[in-house]
Amino acid sequence: MNYRDLFSGIAFxxxxxxxxxxGKGFFADAAYVPIGVGTLMGAFSLPLIWRGMKSVLAVxxxxxxxxxxHMTTQPAxxxxxxxxxxxxxxxxxxxxxxxxxIVGFYTTSALFITLLAVLLGERRPAVIAGITLGFITLLYxxxxxxxxxxxxxxxxxxx
Amino acid sequence: xxxxxxxxxxxxxxxxxLISLFVGTLIGILIGALxxxxxxxxxxxxxxxxxxxxxxxxxGLVAGIYNGSMYGGxxxxxxxxxxxxxxxxxxxxxxYPMTRKGEGGLALKTACWSSAIGGIVSALALMTLAPxxxxxxxxxxxAEYFWVAVFGxxxxxxxxxxxxxxxxxxxxxxxxxGLVGIDTISGEERFTFDxxxxxxxxxxxxxxxxxxxxxxxxxxxxxxxxxxxxxxxxRAKPSxxxxxxxxxxWRTWSRSSLIGVAVGILPxxxxxxxxxxxxxxxxxxxxxxxxxxxxxxxGVAAAESGNSADNAAAMIPSLTLGIPGNLVAALVLGAxxxxxxxxxxxLFTRSPDVVFGFMWQMLLTAMLLLLLGGMVATRLFAQVLRxxxxxxxxxxxxxxxxxxxxVNGNVTDLYVMLAFGLAxxxxxxxxxxxxxxxxxxxxxxxxxxxxxxxMLIAQNDWTVLFSRPISLGIIALLAVxxxxxxxxxxxxxxQSQYQGS
Amino acid sequence: MKTTLLLTTATxxxxxxxxxxxxxxxxxxxxxVPAPAGGGxxxxxxxxxxxxxxxxxxxVAVLNVAGGGGxxxxxxxxxxxxxxxxxxxxxNSPITTxxxxxxxxYSYETLTPITSTSQSAxxxxxxxxxPAESGEEFLAELQANPGKYTYGNDxxxxxxxxxxxxxxxxxxxxxxxxxxxxxxxxxxxFLGGHVDIYGxxxxxxxxxxxxxxxxxxxxxxxxxxxxxxxxxxLAALGHPELxxxxxxxxxxxxxxxxxxxxxxADAVARAVEHPEFQExxxxxxxxxxxxxxxxxxxxxxxxxxxxxETLENLGxxxx
Numbered sequence: 001m002n003y004r005d006l007f008s009g010i011a012f013x014x015x016x017x018x019x020x021x022x023g024k025g026f027f028a029d030a031a032y033v034p035i036g037v038g039t040l041m042g043a044f045s046l047p048l049i050w051r052g053m054k055s056v057l058a059v060x061x062x063x064x065x066x067x068x069x070h071m072t073t074q075p076a077x078x079x080x081x082x083x084x085x086x087x088x089x090x091x092x093x094x095x096x097x098x099x100x101x102i103v104g105f106y107t108t109s110a111l112f113i114t115l116l117a118v119l120l121g122e123r124r125p126a127v128i129a130g131i132t133l134g135f136i137t138l139l140y141x142x143x144x145x146x147x148x149x150x151x152x153x154x155x156x157x158x159x
Numbered sequence: 160x161x162x163x164x165x166x167x168x169x170x171x172x173x174x175x176x177l178i179s180l181f182v183g184t185l186i187g188i189l190i191g192a193l194x195x196x197x198x199x200x201x202x203x204x205x206x207x208x209x210x211x212x213x214x215x216x217x218x219g220l221v222a223g224i225y226n227g228s229m230y231g232g233x234x235x236x237x238x239x240x241x242x243x244x245x246x247x248x249x250x251x252x253x254x255y256p257m258t259r260k261g262e263g264g265l266a267l268k269t270a271c272w273s274s275a276i277g278g279i280v281s282a283l284a285l286m287t288l289a290p291x292x293x294x295x296x297x298x299x300x301x302a303e304y305f306w307v308a309v310f311g312x313x314x315x316x317x318x319x320x321x322x323x324x325x326x327x328x329x330x331x332x333x334x335x336x337g338l339v340g341i342d343t344i345s346g347e348e349r350f351t352f353d354x355x356x357x358x359x360x361x362x363x364x365x366x367x368x369x370x371x372x373x374x375x376x377x378x379x380x381x382x383x384x385x386x387x388x389x390x391x392x393x394r395a396k397p398s399x400x401x402x403x404x405x406x407x408x409w410r411t412w413s414r415s416s417l418i419g420v421a422v423g424i425l426p427x428x429x430x431x432x433x434x435x436x437x438x439x440x441x442x443x444x445x446x447x448x449x450x451x452x453x454x455x456x457x458g459v460a461a462a463e464s465g466n467s468a469d470n471a472a473a474m475i476p477s478l479t480l481g482i483p484g485n486l487v488a489a490l491v492l493g494a495x496x497x498x499x500x501x502x503x504x505x506l507f508t509r510s511p512d513v514v515f516g517f518m519w520q521m522l523l524t525a526m527l528l529l530l531l532g533g534m535v536a537t538r539l540f541a542q543v544l545r546x547x548x549x550x551x552x553x554x555x556x557x558x559x560x561x562x563x564x565x566v567n568g569n570v571t572d573l574y575v576m577l578a579f580g581l582a583x584x585x586x587x588x589x590x591x592x593x594x595x596x597x598x599x600x601x602x603x604x605x606x607x608x609x610x611x612x613x614m615l616i617a618q619n620d621w622t623v624l625f626s627r628p629i630s631l632g633i634i635a636l637l638a639v640x641x642x643x644x645x646x647x648x649x650x651x652x653x654q655s656q657y658q659g660s
Numbered sequence: 661m662k663t664t665l666l667l668t669t670a671t672x673x674x675x676x677x678x679x680x681x682x683x684x685x686x687x688x689x690x691x692x693v694p695a696p697a698g699g700g701x702x703x704x705x706x707x708x709x710x711x712x713x714x715x716x717x718x719x720v721a722v723l724n725v726a727g728g729g730g731x732x733x734x735x736x737x738x739x740x741x742x743x744x745x746x747x748x749x750x751x752n753s754p755i756t757t758x759x760x761x762x763x764x765x766y767s768y769e770t771l772t773p774i775t776s777t778s779q780s781a782x783x784x785x786x787x788x789x790x791p792a793e794s795g796e797e798f799l800a801e802l803q804a805n806p807g808k809y810t811y812g813n814d815x816x817x818x819x820x821x822x823x824x825x826x827x828x829x830x831x832x833x834x835x836x837x838x839x840x841x842x843x844x845x846x847x848x849x850f851l852g853g854h855v856d857i858y859g860x861x862x863x864x865x866x867x868x869x870x871x872x873x874x875x876x877x878x879x880x881x882x883x884x885x886x887x888x889x890x891x892x893x894l895a896a897l898g899h900p901e902l903x904x905x906x907x908x909x910x911x912x913x914x915x916x917x918x919x920x921x922x923x924x925a926d927a928v929a930r931a932v933e934h935p936e937f938q939e940x941x942x943x944x945x946x947x948x949x950x951x952x953x954x955x956x957x958x959x960x961x962x963x964x965x966x967x968x969e970t971l972e973n974l975g976x977x978x979x
Contacts, residue, residue: 008589012328019335022350029614030345033607034338041331044324079588082381089380090577093556097573105561113553120380122549131550139561142189147196147204148719149565150690157687203697203722207710300854341728344839346761346816355765359732426848427841481864482848489698489844496863497707497940503867568690568723569736615838616810616854 004079006052009045016041085120092116104154110136163507164286167515171523175212176219180520183223184527190224191231192540194241194368194562198228199486206494214498215516221494222520223527225487229430229467230274230528234540237266237459239555241372241562245363246430246466248597249438251371253451253458260454263541271532272404273412273460277467278525280416281423285471285478286518290507292424292472293479299425301612302624306633307425308606311432311598313637314439322590329591333599336361344611356571363431365563365576366600372559373580374587380552408460411441415461419468424475426484430466431601437465443644452594471521478506478514491517684920685718690746694733694754696726699842700861700944704908705749707940708777711931716924722749729817730754731764738766742913744920747774751908753819756963760971761817768960772912775925776956777932779907780946781881782820783891784811785850785858785865785874795892798877799831806834811857812846815839820859823880823904826970827894830902850874861906862887862945881905887945907949909956925952 016038023034080086096112113132122128143149170176183205190201201224209217232247237254250270257266284292299307312330339350340360351357415437422433441461442451451458473484474491481503483489492502500510507514546554563576583593617623624630691709695701706722713720725733734754740746748771755768784798792798802809813821816839828835835857840846843860850858851868858865858874866887868874876891882900884893894902910928912921931937932948941948951959 004589008591012332015332015335019350026342026349027345027347029611030342030347030349032611033334033603034349037331037334037338037603041328041335044327044331047324048328079585080381081378085381086377089377089552089556090581092553093577094574096556097560097570097577100560100564100573101570105564109557109560113550113557116553116556117550120549120552122547127547128550131546131554135554135557139557142193143561143565147201148688148721150568150688150721150723151561151564152570153687199697203702203706203724207706210710297848297852300849300852341762343815343841348762353763355735355763358762359727426844476848480848480851481867482844482851483698486696486698489696493698493703493706496703496943499939499943501867501943504871504873505867567725567736568692569725612838612840615836618836 003052003056005048006056009048009052012045013042013049016043016045088119089116092119101152102155104157105151106136106140107154108152109139163511164515164518167512168519170215170512170516171219171519173215175216176516176520177523179209179216179219180223180524180527181531183220183225184227184524184531185223186220187224187227187229188231188234188528188531189227191228191243191247192234194235194243194364194372194559196562196565197244197364198224199490200565201228202487202490206490206497209494210497214495214500214513215520217494217498218491218513218517219520219524221487221491222517223524225470226274226278226467226521226524226528227531229278229470230271230463230532232466233270233274233459233463234267237270238263238540238544239372240375241555241559242364242367244430245367246434246469247462248367248371248431249434249462249465250459252438252462252594253453253455254462255375256452256454257456257459258544262454262456263544265456266459267541268401268533269404269408269456269459270463271528272401273408273415273463274467274532275525275528276412277416277419277464278470278528279522280413280464281420281468281471282518282522282525284420285474285521286515289475289479289518292420292475296424296426296476296480296482298629300627301609301616302627303629303633304425304427305606305609305613305624306630306637307428308602308609310633310637310640311436311602312606313641314436314598325591326595329586329593330595330599333596333601334603335599336366336596337600337603338607343608344615356575361575361600362566362572363600364566365572366579367597368559368563369576369579370583370593370596372555373577374584376552376555376559377580377584379548379555382548408457411457411460412464414440414444415465416468419465419470420472422465423469423472423484426473426476426482426488428605429485430469430473433469434462434466435598435601437461443640467525471518471525474517474521477502478517479504481506684744684923685716687745688719688721689716689744691720691722692733692737692740692746692748693722693724694726694730694737694748694750695724697722697724700863701749701751701908704778704941704944704946707937708749708928708931711934711937712927715927715930720747728762729758729815731758731762734758734771735765737911738771738913740913742772742916744912744916744924746913747924748911748913749908750911751819751906752960752963753817753822753906755909755911755960757819757822757967757971758817759964760968766914768957768964770914772914772916772921773953773956773960774910774912774921775928775952776907776909776949776959777928778941778946779905779949780861780944781879781885781893781905782823782860783858783862783865783876783880783885783888784824784878785869785876786856787850787853788872788875790856790875792877793875794890795878795897799827799833799897802828802833802835803831807836809856810836810838811859812838812840812849812855813859814842814846819904819906820861822967822970824859825974826902826904827878827880827899829970829973830899863943866945885945921953 019038020035023031099108110132117128190196202221205220232243233250235241235243236247236250238258240251240255242248254266339357341348341358348358418437419433422428438461441457442448473488477483477488477492483492495502560573563572693702693705709720725736731754737748792801821837838855843864846860847864849855865874869876876888879885879891879893882893882895882903894900
């Protein structure tokens with residue numbers, strides 16, 4: 001918890017300072033708000049950094065003292081609960097966005113749903129196939145038939 | 160005027176009009192429920208189909224889609240934390256926590272009733288007060304708009320939560336996000352890093368979907384087999400049925416509807432501002448403000464009646480002055496012109512049947528929401544959550560992708576959405592509230608632009624900001640809100656000291 | 661990088677070309693409008709679209725990509741496949757003005773000219789108590805009071821602002837431009853008395869002229885405008901060369917097949933013949949104006965250069 005406040009405080013301080021830095025270059029009245037906002041951001045990040053530093057120091061002294069007596073400090077909630085599934089979801093999404101314009105919307109989406117569902121641990125083929133097909137059909141009916149909204153064209157249809 | 164109003168009732172009640180209202184409302188709910196599909200797009204697509212018919216049929220369709228989509232936007236906001244339209248952002252604050260507690264059914268029902276009530280109040284304002292309110296619209300110049308934006312920004316003080324510096328940092332981050340792009344007044348590029356994509360600035364809907372909808376999907380993916388939603392999500396029935404709802408929320412509804420109408424008559428302010436201000440006001444007035452954000456139905460009621468009350472009121476400047484209050488209003492004006500009706504002050508005298516008929520239609524479709532909303536939403540959409548979460552994750556991601564893609568037809572928007580999603584996830588975990596970010600994105604640029612316009616017009620004379628009566632009124636209101644908040648905080652501190660000693 | 665891009669473009673268009681050249685279009689077409697839904701450009705584009713769909717025999721879907729004075733939409737459009745299934749319906753400013761002021765990925769030289777469609781003038785209007793009754797008096801009053809009057813316009817790179825500044829420059833006038841988001845916003849601030857002069861398209865202000873709440877004294881075309889009898893055209897003031905009008909056109913991405921461009925231009929030429937469309941145009945204060953192919957490119961080139969000079973004189977041009 002403590003390191004987080006410290007680091008997020010420092011991150012915001014950096015954003016604030018660079019906002020002011022870049023804002024100074026803007027033309028006359030276009031610069032007012034960027035400079036003001038950047039300054040305020042820097043100002044509000046200071047208490048966060050201060051608080052973070054204080055508690056980091058406090059934790060260090062207590063852990064030093066408590067090292068022998070096995071006193072446990074409160075663990076902060078994890079930043080990411082399950083890194084594996086988190087990165088699988090992210091990775092699949094990125095691949096999905098990259099293939100979308102090449103392979104076409106409906107094909108890629110169907111593959112994406114199937115793949116991610118399997119990777120996330122769904123093991124019933126009938127459920128996966130049923131929901132995927134149903135969902136894609138619904139989207140097709142809505143976007144292609146009713147709204148006539150152009151989505152990335154399927155590779156086998158592109159001319 | 161009231162005579163022409165009554166004369167127009169049979170026009171709005173004729174068969175063709177009723178059919179188009181019914182169809183429009185149904186389409187509207189569906190469109191609103193799909194993130195990225197917005198009423199503007201739907202109306203623009205449907206209008207050409209009606210050119211051959213009577214204008215009242217085209218307008219019925221518009222009225223239906225418009226009101227329907229405002230409620231429709233609440234459905235994914237409540238069920239999946241995805242704001243279907245930007246105006247539904249405040250609905251996610253309490254709607255989604257309600258779903259996770261197993262009260263999704265109640266949240267949807269509350270949203271439906273609130274939308275209907277807001278829409279009805281707004282339509283009544285349009286019918287009776289339009290010419291008078293139009294004068295108010297004209298009295299608002301850049302200086303007044305600036306103060307409205309400041310008023311909204313100050314209400315951050317209510318939204319920030321316990322940790323003031325974190326809340327303020329969130330809000331400032333939002334303002335910086337809003338500043339990115341070409342400055343409309345000087346033409347200068349700000350924070351674009353020489354990227355052509357950034358020179359256009361961030362699309363509001365993409366930022367909102369990223370910040371709000373991606374984090375819960377990621378969390379859902381991480382939790383996979385453990386139950387993410389409360390198992391019997393939709394068994395909960397509101398206590399005392401619809402009458403109970405009415406008794407519970409009438410105060411919130413009347414307050415939020417007034418706010419919605421007031422924001423609606425200002426062109427460009429929009430339903431999202433109406434919803435946020437209503438939400439803040441409800442939270443401020445509530446005896447239990449700390450329960451907001453963790454599934455308080457009053458929050459849903461305030462947000463939904465606020466954004467729906469914006470709807471018909473936004474038509475006031477367009478019908479009476481020919482100045483479109485938002486994009487839907489602009490399309491209505493376009494539709495009228497295509498039918499040979501010139502918008503502007505003469506519209507009321509030259510084609511009263513059409514204008515007043517349209518007002519009746521706005522009222523009727525708000526009522527239709529009660530019938531269709533319950534039927535479509537709770538029966539159909541709520542089933543989505545029964546999907547196994549390993550499938551709900553990818554389908555939601557596809558839905559968001561198609562929604563974001565259709566906004567501009569640009570694939571880069573998808574990566575941007577995901578980046579905002581990661582930022583939202585991180586901010587969440589680090590204890591930074593997200594609501595102030597939204598307010599900053601929305602109101603920061605509005606305050607800045609109008610401040611600079613004021614200064615341009617007044618040649619840098621600061622006193623104009625404090626010399627006009629409406630500005631002073633808003634400043635006074637601002638002072639009242641701030642002082643009462645301060646007073647409350649002081650009293651609480653004193654009380655806790657008593658208890659402590 | 662560039663060669664691969666060129667190569668892919670070449671292969672794509674070659675692929676596009678071989679199977680069914682004669683049958684173009686054989687699937688729905690996407691029409692990018694670089695302005696928000698409901699605006700003037702959008703209304704005209706959608707109205708024309710109805711008849712264009714009939715003539716092309718395929719649905720044409722309008723995609724509004726607003727922002728950056730139109731540059732955002734045109735940038736996105738310029739990256740589209742030049743297979744004729746993505747077209748642009750725009751007004752002149754994003755092509756001839758914006759590239760002088762912002763970095764863009766296109767120019768009049770790269771985009772494929774198809775056809776122009778219609779044009780209209782801008783107008784300058786004042787409140788009824790303004791001390792001038794004609795275009796000449798209006799300009800004299802502005803001349804006599806440098807920096808006193810504010811005029812609302814459609815933004816820094818907007819054609820309206822440019823049209824006004826060209827006239828003001830010739831008359832040695834200093835008026836203070838206030839950049840609003842569009843004609844609607846300008847009208848709101850003009851009617852509310854927040855700015856002195858309305859600068860924008862004719863249609864929105866027309867009802868107020870009839871009501872006597874506004875008097876329009878100047879139009880930015882050479883000819884007078886029938887709808888605004890009190891306003892002078894620039895020819896009547898002896899300066900027809902200062903004309904700056906708003907005109908609309910359809911363009912294709914770089915490297916679009918000429919046959920396909922011709923096919924679209926033919927379809928547009930037939931579509932504008934519909935009497936309903938012509939009625940709609942005249943209600944909007946617009947007149948038909950069809951210039952195709954290379955002639956259109958020449959028109960774009962001339963205007964780009966003329967505007968470049970004006971902007972340079974005004975100190976608005978950015979490198």
